[in-house]
Amino acid sequence: MDPADHTASFTMDVLDPMYESLTRFDQNLEVSPSLATKWSVDSSGTKWTLELRKGVVFHDGTPFDAQAVVDSFNRMLDPERGLAGASRVRTIVKRVTAAGPGTVVFTLSSSYASFPRVLAVTPIVSPLADKGGQLSRRATGTGPYKFVEWKTGEYVLEERNEQYWGPRPAVKQLKWIWTSEPVLMNMSVLAGEADIINPLPPIFAEALSRNPKVRLIEGSEARVFWVALNTQRKPLDDIRVRQALNYATDRKALVRTQLRGFGTPASSPLAPADFAYDPQTRGYPYDLARAKTLLAEAGYSNGFALKIAVQEPDVDLVEALQGMWANVRVNLQIDGMEHGVFSQTIFGSPKQKAEQGIDCVFASWASDNTDPDYQLAPLYRSNQWSPSGANLGFYANPHLDLLLESAAAELDGEKRKALYRQAQQIISDDAPHVLLYYARDIAAQHTGTIPMPVRLLPGGRVELETKN
C-alpha cells in the first residue's frame, strides 16, 4: 500500500484513487496541476520550485503542506529504507526543501527536462502514516477515495473521501479483485460480477468486442515489445546479422495473429504514446531476400542457432518468430521460463549470459510517464548493461550515450524532440533489438453499470476519472 515500495503497474491501479501526486496527466497526456498548482525551473534546469495547493488534508487528518512533500520524498532518497520503487527519484533528485508552508524546491543532480512527468507518477503519502509504519498495510494519501480494507490476494476496498478538495466522484465504493486467470476476468465481466476488467488480453478483446454486454476501453500504444540481441556474443556482435533478423521479421503478421489487430508494427524504439515518437524513423520492412544477402555477407548463409529466454505465457508468440526466422536458416531455440527464473536470467551479467548461452531475450518496456528518457536510457545506454539496468543485450554506442544525456537535460521542447529523433534513428540502424510491435492497452467495462468515465493511462493502468 506504499506507492514507493512496489513496482507492479497494476498495484498502482489500486492505489491510484487513494493517492495524488504533485502533477498529473490530462486527457492529452500533457502534465497538468494536481497537488501543485504551478511550477517553474531556473535556467540551469536543476532547481524546480513548486507552489502547493492549499486546504488539502490527508485521509488521516494530517494537513498537506511543504513539509509533507519533503518527508514524502526524503524517505525515497534514503538508501537505508531500501524502498523498491524509489530508483528513479533517487537517480534524479538530490535534495528537497521547503521554502515556506506552500512552496517546495527540488534540487536535481543534473538538468532533467521531464521532471514534471516524474512528479506525476510519484504519489505523496501522509508523513504521519509513514512514520507510524502503517503505509505497508494501509494507504494514506489525499485522493478522492479512502482506504477501507485489504484482504491479501482477495480484494481491496475503498470508499469515497467526502472531505476531498475537488469534485467528488459519483461512485461511492470501489472494490478491486485480483486474479491470475485472464479467463476468469473475461467471465466475470460477462456475468456482471466485475464492472471493469483490466488488462484484457487481445484474444478476449476480439471476442468481447462483438458482445453487446461489454464495452471495450482502448488506450494508447505505450508498450514496445522487442527481442534484445546479445551484442557481445557471436554471431549477434555483427550488425549485419542483427539487421538480417530485423528484415526476416514479419511484424504485420505478428500484429494480426498475436495482437488480433490491437497494435501497430514497430519501427522506432519509442512508442506512439510518447511525445517524441517519430513515425518517420526508418525501420525494417519484411524482406527475406535482403535478410539472406546480409547473412551471406556476414558469412552465415548456412544459418546458425540462437537461444532465446522467454516467459512461459509468451512462448506462443516466440514460436511465431521461430517460424519466421527459420526462413533464413536461423534456428531459434526457445527457453520458456517461469516468471521468477526469467527475471533473474535476463538480468544476468555478460559473463552469466555467456555461461548460460543466452543469445536473446523477449520482453517489453513501457515508460509510465510517457517520457522518452525513461523509454530509451535504461534500455540502450552503455552504463545500463544488466544487471545495473535493462540494457539486456549489452549494446553500446558512445555517440548515442551523449545524445541521450543531452536530450534528457534539454529544456526546450522542440530541440529535445529533434535530439530524440536522431536517437531513434541511430538505435534503429544499430539494431540492438528486433523491435516487434506496440501493443494497445485494452480494458473492458460491463455496459450495465453506472456510467463511470474510465480511461487507460499509458502502460495500461486504469484510471477512474475522478480528479478534476
Next chain:
Amino acid sequence: MRNYWLRKILAVPLILLVASFLIFWAVRLLPGDPARLMAGMQADQKVVDSVRSRLGLDKPFAIQYEIFLRNLLHGDLGTSIRSHKPVAEEIAERFPYTLALTTVSFALAVAVGTTAGVFAAIYSGRVLDHLVMVTAISGASIANFWLALLAMNLFAVRLAWVPLLGANSWKSYILPSITLALLPSAVIARMCRASMLDIIHQDYIRTARAKGLSTAKVYINHALRNALIPIVTIVGMNFASLLGGAVITETVFNWPGLGRLMVDAVRYRDYATIQGITLLTVAIVIAVNFAVDVFIGLVDPRIRFD
C-alpha cells in the same frame, strides 16, 4: 501399545525440525531472486541490493536459518514480503476457507464414493458396475480445472445460478466443492468396490446370509465395516494433502484459501509464506496420519500397534 503412541508423539518435534530445515533450504534452492521480483523489472541493481538487505537475504544461510528457528519457537513464522503481514496471521485468515472447502468436498466424495463403490460391488459385472467404473475412471482422468471452467461458464455466466468468484455465500461452495470432490470420489469408489468384492466372498458373509440377515444388514454391518480400513487410509492421505491447499481449484475459482496464497507466494518467492504453509501442511499430515491410526484401531480392534 503405550510405547508405540509415546514414540509417535515424541517423534513429532523431530520430524517438524527436519522438515523445517528441508523446507528452508529447498525454498532457497529455487531459482529466482525475491529482491529482484519485489523491486521489479525496471529497478536498477542498487535498489535491488538495498531491498535484499532489508529482507535480510544478504545474510549467510546459517544465520538466516537460526533467526527463522528462533522466531518459529516464539510462534513467529516471519512476515510476508508481499502483504507485509505476519505469515501466521495470513495463514489464520486463509486456512478456514481451505478447511471449509476441503471438508465439504470430502464429505461429498466419501458419500458419493462409498455409495457408488458398494453398489458397484453388489452388482459386480452388471451394467450398474460398468457405469460406475467408467464414470470413476473418467472422473479420475479428466482435467478438473477444465471441467470447472466449463461449469462456471454454464452455471455462473450463462444461467447465473451461482456466483463466479470468491467465497461469499453457501452458493459459492457448490462448483468448487464438486470440482474438488471429483478425483477423490472416483478413487474412493474404485477402492471401495475392490475392497467390498474382496470381502463379500468371505465365509463369514456367507454365514451372515445363511443366518437370515437382511441384505442391507449384511452389506452395511458386516461387509462395509471390514472394507473400510483401506478406504480410511486413502481418504486420510488425500484429506491431509488437500488441507495444504487445493491449489488448482482455488486458483480457478479465486478461492481465498491457502492454495492460492501458496501459488502467489511461489510466484513472488515470498520465502516466509512458502515456509509457513509447507510447515503447516507437514503438521497436518502428521496429525491426520495419527487420526487414521486411531480410527483404524476403533474400526478393527484386531489391529494393534506395537
